[in-house]
Amino acid sequence: MxxxxxxxxxxxxxxxxxxxxxxxxxxxxxxxxxxxxxxxxxxxxxxxxxxxxxxxxxxxxxxxxxxxxxxxxxxxxxxxxxxxxxxxxxxxxxxxxxxxxxxxxxxxxxxxxxxxxxxxxxxxxxxxxxxGAAPRRLARPLSVQEIRQIVGCIDRSTPIGIRDAAIILLGFASAMRRAELVALHLADVEHKPAGLLLTIRQSKTDQEGHGQSVAVAHGQHALTDPVAALNAWRAVRGDAPGALFTRIWATKVSLEPLSGHVPARMLRARAVAAGLDGTRITAHSLRAGHATTAALAGVPLHRIAAQTRHKDLTVLVNRYIRPLEALAHTSSKHLGL
Known part of the structure; x- marks a missing residue:
């Protein structure tokens, strides 16, 4: 050696x-x-x-x-x-x-x-x-109604409230991983007439950094529009180059990037404050919630996979599609219990 x-x-x-x-x-x-x-x-x-x-x-x-x-x-x-x-x-x-x-x-x-x-x-x-292998405690997928409940309880007149709402709505709409969210730079966000185009420089499925693009459409409701939420945060953050989501000290917005643990802790705290059970709510609840909600809405598997960038479709099928089908078709509904 x-x-x-x-x-x-x-x-x-x-x-x-x-x-x-x-x-x-x-x-x-x-x-x-x-x-x-x-x-x-x-x-x-x-x-x-x-x-x-x-x-x-x-x-x-x-x-x-x-x-x-x-x-x-x-x-x-x-x-x-x-x-x-x-x-x-x-x-x-x-x-x-x-x-x-x-x-x-x-x-x-x-x-x-x-x-x-x-x-x-x-x-x-x-x-x-x-x-044996202990069963994994998977993150609980958040529904659109729960997302609405969470962001509806955030005071969006404060810098930290504006930032947290933007992280939650962009994370849910984009289905990005928490590490990808905190790694975004201001230059990675491109505005288009239909919404946003986000450039992910490196990710779990792109270790060599070829780069991936993720699209986010305009929301249909002002409360949960991810594009409007991000624009509001950018107005507070300013146009200085660097990390998109940054730390806030008291009410002062810095240019210091967030660590990967912040979105998870923040989301759980915001969920509990909104009256939800914080058990198994992690940053992945946003990504899982996107996939589950899309599957419930009948979005084809290949379109969900294109958004989440899953290389192994069995993950989508086994974690999101089959549980939904099992609940829809279970014979236990007809037992008269």
Whole structure:
């Protein structure tokens, strides 16, 4: 492993390189090395790198407490780690993430991957059978009536009320992810006669940043018109370049971008203030609400997928379409209960 690959590893996972392997080909400069390291580091997002570092640190601490080497890892040690964490109630997804990170570090270092061993394969299979996969607590989709109820309770005479209403209505109308909403810049919004055209520079399904466009039409009601709500926020925010949605200190609007957690906390708080149950209301409730409402309205699957930019249509079918069909056609309605 050369020092170039350390950019892809959690900081504590770096092993001493073999002198012969650490030599660069003749003609490569320090600037070339810096560029390559930068590109390798960019292969994963900052949030992914932080998650990998956290998961790797958990594995290292467990190994240190047992007096076991974390890198390279013994397959049986990994088996013990997985079974212990499963016994402690960790979800299958958590165990899978541990395996993903441990595999990544070993392969990047050019070391035999313990996750590929037959013992680890059998243990993982057995844990799935005995412990199962805990059902995901999906975000509750918000309906148009609930959106109307939420924004109707917001004081839109204040900067923060104007901003929050714009985030909620634009998030619902666009079906964008929360990370995409907070990553929008003023320059990413283009006004058209029919509404708005939003440019998403990078997203979960576009890691390489080719860019995607999302359209938002004018609303039919003044209270819930996403275009009017965004225009009202832009008038408060001003025309300075930078993030579209920014932080507000007291009543002073800054140019500091929002973190990805703000829309979720804000939406839940606004929903509770409007008299709704905040259980399972997250930022994803806007995106899920768009898909569910569109499906109820009879919008074809391909049009919903084009708006939400789902590459895997089974997600739309299994999470939004089939539950609606099940409720519409269930025989339990005819039992006379």
């Amino acid at each position: 050369t020092n170039l690959l350390t950019a892809a590893l959690p900081a504590t996972a770096i092993v001493a390189p073999t002198p012969d392997l650490d030599l660069l080909p003749a003609g490569l400069t320090d600037l070339d090395t810096a560029r390559i390291s930068s590109a390798i580091a960019a292969a994963r997002t900052e949030s992914t790198r932080r998650l990998y570092a956290l998961v790797w640190a958990q594995w290292e601490r467990w190994c240190a407490a047992r007096g076991i080497g974390a890198l390279p890892a013994d397959p049986l040690a990994l088996c013990a780690y997985l079974t212990e964490r499963a016994e402690a109630g960790k979800a299958t997804g958590t165990l899978d993430m541990a395996c993903t990170v441990i595999r990544h570090v070993h392969r990047t270092c050019g070391i035999t991957d313990p996750v590929d061993s037959e013992a680890v394969r059998q243990v993982r299979r057995g844990l799935r059978r005995t412990h």
